[in-house]
Amino acid sequence: MAYKLGEVILSRETISRRVKELADEIANDYGKNKPVVVVGILTGAAFFLTDIVRELPEDMDVRVDFMSVASYGDNTESSGVVRIFHDLKSSIEGKHVIVVEDIVDSGLTLSHLIGLLEGRHPASLKVCVLLDKYERRKTEVKVDYCGFRIPDKFVVGYGLDYAGKWRHLKDIKYVVEE
Numbered sequence: 746m747a748y749k750l751g752e753v754i755l756s757r758e759t760i761s762r763r764v765k766e767l768a769d770e771i772a773n774d775y776g777k778n779k780p781v782v783v784v785g786i787l788t789g790a791a792f793f794l795t796d797i798v799r800e801l802p803e804d805m806d807v808r809v810d811f812m813s814v815a816s817y818g819d820n821t822e823s824s825g826v827v828r829i830f831h832d833l834k835s836s837i838e839g840k841h842v843i844v845v846e847d848i849v850d851s852g853l854t855l856s857h858l859i860g861l862l863e864g865r866h867p868a869s870l871k872v873c874v875l876l877d878k879y880e881r882r883k884t885e886v887k888v889d890y891c892g893f894r895i896p897d898k899f900v901v902g903y904g905l906d907y908a909g910k911w912r913h914l915k916d917i918k919y920v921v922e923e
């Protein structure tokens with residue numbers, strides 16, 4: 746089956762407005778005296794992360810780190826067992842951590858990842874996701890900052906891909922059959 750780009754679900758303006766709101770929420774919660782490590786989960790979240798951290802105030806103590814993970818299992822469903830391809834550069838022990846993801850779907854990846862990171866004893870751990878496909882949830886995940894709740898349809902752009910393609914789109918669009 747061949748696929749092509751469909752309608753815009755979230756425009757670049759809508760995304761940018763919401764990213765600013767989330768950054769304001771984070772800035773209010775942490776303030777300038779609570780250093781924070783923002784952990785992006787590659788690859789999809791890199792786009793969202795770089796936008797959101799640049800909306801945080803200059804006097805906040807912000808560090809950025811990345812992890813690359815994949816879950817075992819077939820290509821369409823994540824198993825929730827996370828394999829680390831690239832780990833964090835720095836220890837998060839005693840640090841205030843915000844995990845940034847582009848999308849939470851079944852919740853399996855994030856819940857496993859949270860367990861793994863909690864085991865490293867951060868001072869606190871919060872989760873920030875751009876998109877929440879809540880209808881597909883298989884396990885409960887506490888999302889502290891959520892950009893948008895979206896229906897169970899295939900979307901690409903702003904970091905989200907279809908077979909590696911279309912991450913670079915500024916808007917988030919549906920993918921439809923040709």
Ligand code: PRP
Pocket residue numbers: 786787788789790815816823825846847848849850851852853854855905906
């Ligand atoms: C996506 C997303 C999450 C996961 C969510 O990653 O970034 O890690 O799927 O799915 P779940 O809630 O069902 O576990 P993906 O494997 O597509 O990697 P990518 O960011 O490199 O595209």
